Amino acid sequence: MSVRQxxxxxxxxxxxxxxxxxxxxxxxxxxxxxxRPGDINDLIVDSIAACARPVRAMIDAHDxxxxxxxxxxxxxxxxxxVLPGAVVKQVKVRTR
Numbered sequence: 243m244s245v246r247q248x249x250x251x252x253x254x255x256x257x258x259x260x261x262x263x264x265x266x267x268x269x270x271x272x273x274x275x276x277x278r279p280g281d282i283n284d285l286i287v288d289s290i291a292a293c294a295r296p297v298r299a300m301i302d303a304h305d306x307x308x309x310x311x312x313x314x315x316x317x318x319x320x321x322x323x324v325l326p327g328a329v330v331k332q333v334k335v336r337t338r
Contacts, residue, residue: 248307255300256321262293263325264332279330286329 243251266289267273273285290297300321301313308316 243307252300252303252307255296255303259293259296259300259321260325260328260332262296263289264329264336266292267329268333268336273333279326282330282333283326286326 263286267282267285270285270288273282297317301317304313304316305311
């Protein structure tokens with residue numbers, strides 16, 4: 243499987259994990275539409291535990307495709323690097 247094929251196979255799992263985080267952030271009683279993007283980070287961190295199943299599926303798939311341990315590195319690196327921006331963008335779309 244090429245890197246491009248692996249990335250394409252992983253994308254639905256990344257979306258599922260991100261959608262879960264977005265749903266939990268929007269449902270959090272601390273959330274308000276006027277929050278600054280940086281303030282949402284605490285809500286994102288708190289949502290990860292509630293989204294353990296889709297996050298774990300993403301990590302496990304990454305491990306299968308790219309090697310053992312790569313999923314955790316992906317989660318803690320590239321995924322978390324872009325997650326706050328993705329959450330802010332999707333929250334704005336959902337709360338319009």
